[in-house]
Amino acid sequence: MEVSEDQKKAASKSLQSAFGSAICFLTLLLIGVLAFSIRLFSVIKYESVIHEFDPYFNYRVTQFLIKNGIYDFWNWFDDRTWYPLGRVIGGTVYPGLTLTAGSLWWFLNSLNIPLSVETVCVFTAPIFSANASWATYLMTKEVKGTGAGLAAATFLAMVPSYISRSVAGSYDNEAVAIFALIFTFYLYIKTLNTGSLFYATLNALSYFYMVCSWGGYTFIINLIPMHVLLCIATGRYSSRLYVAYAPLVILGTLLAALVPVVGFNAVLTSEHFASFLVFIIIHVAALVSYVKGILTPQKFKVAMTLVVTIGMAVCVTAVAVLVAAVAASPTKGWSGRSLSLLDPTYASKYIPIIASVSEHQPPTWPSYFMDINVLAFLVPAGIIACFLPLSDASSFMILYIVTSAYFSGVMVRLMLVLAPAACIMSGIAISEIFHVLTRSIKFEKNKSSGNPSSAGDITTVGNSITQSNKRKSEKQSEDHNLKEISYQRPSKKSKRKEKENSETVLRRFKKEKRLLVLPLEVSIISVVLIVLLGGFYVRHCVWAAAEAYSAPSIVLTSRSQDGMHVFDDFREAYSWLSHNTDNEDKIASWWDYGYQTTAMANRTVIVDNNTWNNTHIATVGTAMSSPEKEAWTIFQSLDVKYVLVVFGGLIGYPSDDINKFLWMVRIGGGVFPHIKEADYLRDGQYRIDSQATPTMLNSLMYKLSYYRFIETDGKGIDRVRGTEIGKKYFKLTHFEEVFTTHHWMVRIYKLKSPKNRIRGKLKKAKSTNPTGNGRKTRVNPWH
Template sequence: MSKAKTAGKAKVETITQVVPAVPLDIKITQWIAMLSATVSFTLLAYYLRLYPVLLYGWYINEFDPYIRLFMTEQMLKYGTIKGLLWWLHKGYGTLFMHFWYPWGANWTIILSPGVSWLGVLAYKILSHFGFDLLQSVILLPAIANAAVVPAMFYLGYRLGGKYVGLLAALWSVFTTMFLQRGTAGWFAAEPLFQFIATLGIAFYIESLTRKDNYWILFAVLSAIFNGITTWVWGSYVFLWNFYGLFTIVILLYLLIKIARRQSLPFTIDKLVITYVLTDLGFSAFVAITPRYGFHTLVSGMGGVANAALLFSIIAYALIKLYPRYPRIMVPVVRYFLMAIVVLVAAVIGLSFTSVGGKFLGALLPLARSAIVQSVAEHSPSTLQQGVYNISITVPFVIYTILLSIMSLSLPAILVSLGSLAAAYFASSEVWLFMLLGLFWVPATAYGFVKLTELALNRRILVGLSIAALLGVVLAIALVVNIQPALLMSIMPQQIVSTVTPPIPTPDWLDALQWLSYNTPPNATVLSWWDYGYWIAIIGNRTSLADNSTVNSTQIALIGSFFMSSPYNYTGVLEKLNELHDPQYILIFEPYTVFPVNLTSYGLGTVCVLIPEYPAGGDFAKSYWMARIAGYTNNYILNTFISPAQVGSSTIYVPFANNTFYAAYNVTLYDLMFNSEVTDASYIVWSTCTVNGIPTYWVFEGVPTIMPSVNATSFKLTYIGLPDYNGPVTPWYYLLQPPPWAQLVYVSRPYGWVIIYKINYSVLEALARNQTLTR
């Protein structure tokens, strides 16, 4: 009987070792199908991302891409390679005087070269097909973001096979984490970063999983592609530190195993060498970039990353020595583990003292400055935004995390840990969902495929039922993502729709063209910093501040000017002198005109002008102007924008004094809400003036631009719209602009962009008289 058992066991072993080979024609058919699907997904992604151009024309989107275009033009003057060298040599000290009057700006030390240099390369290629520079940089983000699809297939394939790759590629077509800044015209960091970083992560995983000697080649490719991200987007610091975190977690696990005298489950040569090369790739690109330089390697988040590198090298040495000297290494490792806790805490604490701005704000939300808080993309994520971005894919990611822990698969641990870390930052700041997609998409695909495989290994009926249920959940998740994705793909570019909801209008284009043709070439324009790039690059006039926000003192001075009294002439002159006497003031304030029949109130028909409907103008931003200028929240509430009760509705008026002249005594509001502006507005004239209808500003159910109770969100909400029927209290009679401000332009057709010329001779005379009468 024992012989029979032995023979049976041998027979079973023989059978299990025989794995039928997949015929070559079937393999070829499978890969043709996969390739066809991936190409189809890529073309669909490109079509979606190209749609804004098809609908609205060849416009660059948002604000930041304009400075990228400007610097692409500067690099092209030198050529592809010499242009890059010019940048890396700090532009040979070039100051561009159209920015940050009167100091100018050297953009080669403020920005990284990657986006503009890739714009040069895109133009060099696309010009052969008849595209000019503007069209080339408009197409580049759509092309790069569509290229994320095949890159994500490769990442998913190396993570868990071809089905994981195919699902990750499909998800990449529609996920808002990629699409929100991946459409044509977004000539900025994010769409380019997402493509390059996806390849960097894929090469990193390839290096860890390959069994042959070619793994070192992929480690080098990981170093190059991850290093290039430093030239594209400042969020490279997340990747840089994340690879260190991933390596530390694995090494700590092995060190704990040693401290407990347990055997090690795997070798770490490829893990450590790949990490060291990748860290060196980051460090090399950081060191040669003027924006960062060598000091970044030992300060801020760079210091944390390189502290992680030092820890990894020491831990690697301890682990490699353990098999040779087990009795000595066990106590050494135990002391090392105790010391490392203290040292890491100290390094992180010291490094945070040199971390500022957006990086510190992402790590510690309570540490955000007023300027960072004032930008909508830096606000904490809401539940709705979470659903839009990750849909109902959380169970799949959770399963991926569980599998990574149970299997100790390094690729699975990498995407799991990346998903957790990026999810924290995405919850902290909504714009970092674009970072989360790099890990969440492959983690979702991996979890779904592995759950499906687990289900199909059960009894046929049960397995098929569970697999079908999983498919339904995935389909629902995809559909939930498709709707906001399609809405994003048809959004007009911001230069033709600078409001929410987006309403296409040529107001800004009209205003910037007027500025460039009707003001002196050396004219300086005072505006809120949001519009600085447009003024300097499209309008070709000198701005005082722009979206780089490199000079917070200048921005605070501008905020203080706008929120000061226009009739304290001495104070106005002093503030303008501090700003080096700008010549023009530009204001943006969207509003809607409603003819309302108020016969029942004994007033007949009047035209009601409702500011911030649609939203996005300087009235809504005035709260942050005051905050950045240094005013406390209580002072703002009691002085500039105070809540008051009228009937059952809460209103927010632009001044604490709830009277007919509530807007009086704040420079910004007087420049917005006055009769000269409305008289010059085509939409008001055609709707109201030509019909002899009186016009009033009404702030009934006014925009709630104050913080919510927990000070984490801001709304723009109205009561009684769109069928506004009263009550109409309080009224705001149309004021006159201050005597020192000469209205010279109101945009067509809506009148949302307003430009004044500052009359210094009048202002100086008024200031002298005011001083004498005191």
């Protein structure tokens, strides 16, 4: 009788738990769908097209990979860019994204699903955002349980900061790298929690994928050692920590060295030193804890002093050698970008080319609100929740949020690294807040009805409270139900979890006793307010996805009374170049348009967005800042046939070349001192009106931008700068206009050929021509 009762109970419980996990699975699926579909605004509002600048390069590389195969890809020397230097693509790109999209395409095509490379590239980012939100769920679950996991995944699915880099069409490294980052962290925490070598190996592989995908992998290889160091310093050393860290360093470094772009940098540059240092330290700590275990306390003390004195001496010499070696290199073994992270003023002082990129600027406060919105307010609560109680995993989270907050403060681009941390923290915060509030409500309700209930009743009570509350309380119940699953199934997977969970449950019971119970009204109001906050977040995210971040930037739209107007000038120009110039012609433009020109127009460019050679960019900058004749000489020496400038003055497109011109001057002047920034500024002000300096008005950029501009409206009002232009009537002597797009946004000029020297030859050719023609006509009887 009793046995059957037990069985019944067990059966109902397992049913409940199955129901819970099914809901959890369904929620995750919906989160994935949400993450995918919120990024489709760009496709719906605009079209399925690759966005901006870098994605075009990635797209081109992917096309090459698919066309020529992986071996040619590794050996690819691209002669269409950085003319006449060229670029070794195989050895200088992070191949993760390309290989991912390439294998996706290959898989689909092997099933005979004929998707174009472009389509696959466009949708890679949304797919990986869904993956990233699932990875966030897993990671947060490891830190604070299922409820927090689902909340964090929901937050990440629509955090604007991540959306900005992963809308459909934004085919960039970051799209897959954020997934890889979160997943690597998840596996690290998983290993830390389980001590399983299996997860440690997976962790190394995931790290390898991250190294393949993005230069931001250095964040991982510095953050994890920091955390390990923190654990050791706070006396949290354990064998699990060792398993989590040591294999990662060894395997991870070996694997990272396999990626051509990283290669020996994985052991040579300063970015990686921290991991090796901590690797030594963890072994010392392991040794110490081992010795501690076999010696008596007195003997241990003696041994300790002995080792410490000898060890200190060895360490000091080692550090001295290391410092000497590092100091020998000019940048102290750090790359420019890393240095500008450590010293935010570094770039603006020494490398204008890094400083000139808008995404390398420090962010403003509004951009925090724009990019992570209400999460910024929830993060502190999440940090507090992580301290209650502090575990290895939660200490990692705290470290992660603190470091990423610092980095995001240096470069607006690294807001992207902050976003997942902020989501996880907010997920934890929201989950904890709901936990406290629903418990209070339940407690109050039970008190009023005088009916003591078990913890398992949270579900029913939660459901009965308010409609808006329902979702969260379900999560709570899932959290609970999952725990029950682990009770029910003592398999290899749940064995450890069971232990862990029973601990947490115990802890929670203690906490429940300790925490004060809030009054019913306060709890309900707080719940409503929190839900409102969530609603505000969702609204903001949808707005950001739809309005702020979905523009592909190669096609612009404006709305007026008579409907929408499309400015498709960039593609018009690239299409013209691709169809109506010779395949071998070289195009000079500012480096921003290099990737697009090679990808869309398939023409050789002088410089592109890769910016690996400062001198070359400075040469183009100098040419643009020089008077026509000098510029012509420079371009002629580079074998340039066409010069492309972007001009927004007619329609008011603000990010045109005139607005970027000072950077050309600065970068050019950095290498060629005869270009002085002061010559282009009138009393420290950058202007193009009649007050502008003669150097400015005679520069090639000015002339190419405003050539015959006066004839459009008779006054020459530049709609971006809002002023009348300085020099109105002038002729070009060394360049001729060959194409201007519909809205004048792109103007293409051809270098006139140096004709003076061959004038004699021309005459001769002309005089021989007619006789040749005449003979031909006579021979042909039909004419």
